[in-house]
Amino acid sequence: MTPQGREGTAGGPWPRLLDWAKRLPHGARLAARETLRAPRGALEGLFFLFIFFPYIRILPIPTDLQPNALLMSGGFLIYFLVVQRRPMPLPLLPLLFCALYSVVILFAFPITFDALRSLANYLGVFSMTLAVYFVLQGGFGRMKAWLAPGILLWGAIGVIQKFVSPTIVTALVLRGNINGYGGRGVESFSPEPTFFGLVILFYLLLLFIERDRRLWLYAALLFELVFLTKSTMAIFILLLLGFLGLLLRVRRPRDLAVPTILALSLPILFRPGFLFPPGSRILRVIDYASTGPAGLLRTDTSLNERFSHVLFSLYGFLRDFPMPNGYGTFGEFFSAGLAAFPDLINTQARFNRIMSGYGGAVFELGLPGLVIPATVTWIIFRADALSVRERLMVFFALSAILMMSVPLSLPFVGLILGVLLHKRGAAPPATATA
Numbered sequence: 120m121t122p123q124g125r126e127g128t129a130g131g132p133w134p135r136l137l138d139w140a141k142r143l144p145h146g147a148r149l150a151a152r153e154t155l156r157a158p159r160g161a162l163e164g165l166f167f168l169f170i171f172f173p174y175i176r177i178l179p180i181p182t183d184l185q186p187n188a189l190l191m192s193g194g195f196l197i198y199f200l201v202v203q204r205r206p207m208p209l210p211l212l213p214l215l216f217c218a219l220y221s222v223v224i225l226f227a228f229p230i231t232f233d234a235l236r237s238l239a240n241y242l243g244v245f246s247m248t249l250a251v252y253f254v255l256q257g258g259f260g261r262m263k264a265w266l267a268p269g270i271l272l273w274g275a276i277g278v279i280q281k282f283v284s285p286t287i288v289t290a291l292v293l294r295g296n297i298n299g300y301g302g303r304g305v306e307s308f309s310p311e312p313t314f315f316g317l318v319i320l321f322y323l324l325l326l327f328i329e330r331d332r333r334l335w336l337y338a339a340l341l342f343e344l345v346f347l348t349k350s351t352m353a354i355f356i357l358l359l360l361g362f363l364g365l366l367l368r369v370r371r372p373r374d375l376a377v378p379t380i381l382a383l384s385l386p387i388l389f390r391p392g393f394l395f396p397p398g399s400r401i402l403r404v405i406d407y408a409s410t411g412p413a414g415l416l417r418t419d420t421s422l423n424e425r426f427s428h429v430l431f432s433l434y435g436f437l438r439d440f441p442m443p444n445g446y447g448t449f450g451e452f453f454s455a456g457l458a459a460f461p462d463l464i465n466t467q468a469r470f471n472r473i474m475s476g477y478g479g480a481v482f483e484l485g486l487p488g489l490v491i492p493a494t495v496t497w498i499i500f501r502a503d504a505l506s507v508r509e510r511l512m513v514f515f516a517l518s519a520i521l522m523m524s525v526p527l528s529l530p531f532v533g534l535i536l537g538v539l540l541h542k543r544g545a546a547p548p549a550t551a552t553a
Contacts, residue, residue: 174308181293191250192251211540214248218244222238224446236472267333313350317350327509327512425475428473431456449472496514496518498536
């Protein structure tokens with residue numbers, strides 16, 4: 120550049136403005152910096168608000184799970200990748216591949232609303248995970264600040280629904296207000312009690328990953344799970360994970376004492392009238408289970424329906440391996456395959472939406488769908504800030520949840536993966552044992 124060019128640049132407004140800013144007192148410079156950071160902090164707070172309350176309806180979209188957090192994650196990715204030019208973590212490249220591959224699948228089949236909803240699963244799990252990771256890496260994330268208020272607000276609305284007004288949030292959540300139907304619990308900010316129970320499991324998993332020592336938060340979540348949601352599936356998942364956690368701590372034969380005592384106390388805990396009133400759905404399910412697994416599946420319609428989605432999604436994946444089945448084809452495949460399992464499946468309901476996160480991925484995407492559970496497993500076991508035992512617990516918990524009726528686009532999934540990715544490369548504390 121010529122001297123004239125440098126002189127012309129120096130005479131422009133921006134260098135003079137920067138020179139003026141450098142002469143400001145330290146307090147004034149700090150205030151100016153915080154003012155510039157405030158809008159971004161507010162957006163990140165809103166982002167975590169939408170993550171912790173994923174069913175709040177703002178846009179007129181006829182789905183229970185709303186895209187608020189997903190849309191904000193797209194904006195964050197533009198900011199971090201394009202404006203700040205941050206590099207993308209290598210473990211997320213497989214999820215990016217699945218996201219791009221899912222777009223290709225979209226145009227290979229008829230484009231319907233169900234197809235777009237399926238596409239959102241694969242775009243969402245990538246976008247949400249990367250956005251959460253970038254926000255936490257920036258040091259401005261307000262995730263922990265939302266934990267306690269989020270848990271208490273979910274519980275407070277559940278209590279109001281149970282004792283005061285079941286319709287308090289009907290205008291905010293699609294398919295709300297099924298309070299008490301069939302002995303079931305309340306749904307709070309979710310469409311149904313089962314989803315409320317799954318949200319509680321995600322909260323518990325997040326507290327576990329963060330090693331949060333506030334016992335009252337765990338107590339509040341257990342109260343919400345047992346007395347508000349009454350979700351049979353969520354309670355059984357938590358019981359199984361609890362026993363697994365105790366078994367992972369066994370080093371000597373005497374360490375088996377606590378798991379044995381808890382196992383022997385289960386008949387007392389599930390005695391009618393102790394924790395659950397007579398006629399509760401969870402007690403009916405236990406009664407059905409006494410006839411054996413096949414009897415339980417044939418008798419409980421809800422469990423049969425959820426099991427059938429896992430079974431048929433895996434069956435379709437293996438039958439057409441390695442080819443994808445595409446979007447919107449599950450209902451037809453389900454109806455055509457009922458005759459193959461006459462003793463297990465008794466539901467005639469037809470759904471194009473697959474009630475299984477992992478099952479939907481392998482059924483719709485084929486062989487590339489296996490990349491998603493493989494990547495999730497890789498992220499979990501690369502979370503060096505956790506001990507080996509903690510990583511095993513997270514693996515079993517997240518695998519069990521994602522085999523259930525949890526869409527991959529649920530913001531809690533991306534939140535958990537983003538937090539785990541953020542812990543990559545950090546050494547576990549000295550108190551954490553392997």
